[in-house]
Amino acid sequence: MKGKNIKKDPICNMDVEENNAITTECDGEIYYFCSEGCRERFLKERVCKLPRTSYDLIIIGGGPAGLTAAVYAATLKMEAFLITRDLGGQAVDSTKIENYMGFDFITGPELIEKFRYQLIGSHYIDHLMSDVEVIEPVEGGFNVTTSDLKKYFAKTLIIATGMTRRRLKVPGEEEFQRKGVFYGNVQDISLVQGEDVAVIGGGNSAMQIVENLYTVARNVYIISDTKLSADPVVIDRINRYRNAHKKGPYSAIYPIRYYEGYKVVEFSGGKTLSNVTIRKIAEKETIDLPVKGVFSP
Ligand SMILES: Cc1cc2nc3c(=O)[nH]c(=O)nc-3n(C[C@H](O)[C@H](O)[C@H](O)COP(=O)(O)OP(=O)(O)OC[C@H]3O[C@@H](n4cnc5c(N)ncnc54)[C@H](O)[C@@H]3O)c2cc1C
Incomplete structure (x- = not known):
């Protein structure tokens, strides 16, 4: 907006x-x-x-799960109240949803707009955009306190607060979100076609991202603060990609490179990300890797 x-x-x-x-x-x-x-x-x-401060049901969270509960509550004409920090939840981060029934392809924001219409246009229930800070069990139900210190009572709660991505907590991370810094988002891989990229982490999820990037991106850097911890069979596969003279347009010339025992120090760039700075643990010297995308599981 x-x-x-x-x-x-x-x-x-x-x-x-x-x-x-x-x-x-x-x-x-x-x-x-x-x-x-x-x-x-x-x-x-x-x-x-x-x-009104008392309801039969309070639903906390406005992602797909909470909104589905809200729509059901509306059709059942329940005395229900939805409290959420935002409408849509993680779906807002998805550039491309390809496995949602009813749509061959839809973007996260488009899907959320449909959710929003369904909730407030055709299946209205009372709702409030706010954070729930405290839930207390009381006789007959629960008291729910929001960040503006308002208190609501409900006989029943549905907690659909989903999950939040673990942040790296380094300078530039917030600034370049979705402008080069992506979290476990295989959907965003098309944005880095033919570009240099880095994947942060050494576990199975990180390696899965590497496998997805391998045929699409150019240089792929793996940055892990420990030795790679993915399953040996996965690491073997990555090593094979790493050593092979592959048919792909980028990977034959630009192999996967490991930076094990390195920490991310900073993300930088202009309007979008263009560099990630890393440092070997317990050493001072830093390395700049020019990348257009960094993926963290
Ligand atoms: C980049 C990305 C791409 C994805 N692509 C796909 C895909 O293509 N297909 C697919 O099936 N899935 C995809 N997913 C996964 C999908 O988005 C999640 O499975 C889904 O959003 C989970 O829904 P949820 O309602 O359980 O939780 P969330 O979507 O996490 O929603 C939680 C809600 O709770 C709210 N909340 C949290 N804490 C509080 C609080 N204290 N007070 C008030 N509100 C609170 C949040 O603001 C949010 O509205 C993707 C996820 C991401 C991040």
């Missing part, structure tokens, strides 16, 4: 585009809503001044 005129829905905190929002005028002020449901709730709560 960058560059568009964005307003905040006062009920659920969702960002809404001014031109597409549902509006209402109240006490001389215009309010913008993501859906008819939020507008109705606003008008109801505006009159009674007692926002």
Whole structure:
């Protein structure tokens, strides 16, 4: 929604585009809503001044799992409330989803837009864009406290908070996310066709990424702070690629190179990533590897 005129829905905190929002005028002020449901709730709560805080069900997390639960709850007409940090979860990171029923191919953001419509357009349940910070068991259910210190009660909880990627915590990591720094994202491999790339890690997941990159990218650097820990059969396979004079357009000239016992120090570049700096553990000297993509499992 960058560059568009964005307003905040006062009920659920969702960002809404001014031109597409549902509006209402109240006490001389215009309010913008993501859906008819939020507008109705606003008008109801505006009159009674007692926002609802007790539900049969609270769903925490707005990824595919939480949103599916929310849509079911709506069809069952349950007294349900969805609290989530964002809509879509990890799917937002996916440039290409190829195994989702009903679509031969769809991008993560497109799929999320469909989820969003299904939730707030056709299967409305109360929802709030916020972080859940505390869950306490109390008599008859649970108290849930959000980051703005609001407390909600539910008889039942569905916790669908998914997972977050382990970060490397080095300078430049946040800046180049999805602009060269990718997490376990085999879908993004097409973005580095014919480019030099690095894979961070020495386990099976990292090696799987190497195998995917091998025929697509040019130089492939493996950076691992320990000796490679993948299964021997996997390492054997990588070694075979490494030593073979292969048919692929890039790999015959540009073999896979190992940097075992090295740590990543920094990501750098312009608008997108162009370099990763590494350092051998317990040594001072650093090496710059010019790369367009770095993949971490
Ligand atoms: C780059 C990438 C590409 C992928 N490609 C595919 C693919 O092609 N096909 C496929 O099937 N799968 C793919 N996946 C995996 C797929 O996205 C996940 O399996 C799916 O998103 C899991 O859904 P989930 O709802 O369980 O969790 P998540 O998607 O992780 O959602 C969790 C939700 O909980 C919220 N949350 C977390 N903590 C809190 C809190 N304390 N308070 C409030 N909210 C919270 C998050 O904000 C998020 O909305 C991909 C994943 C990634 C990262």
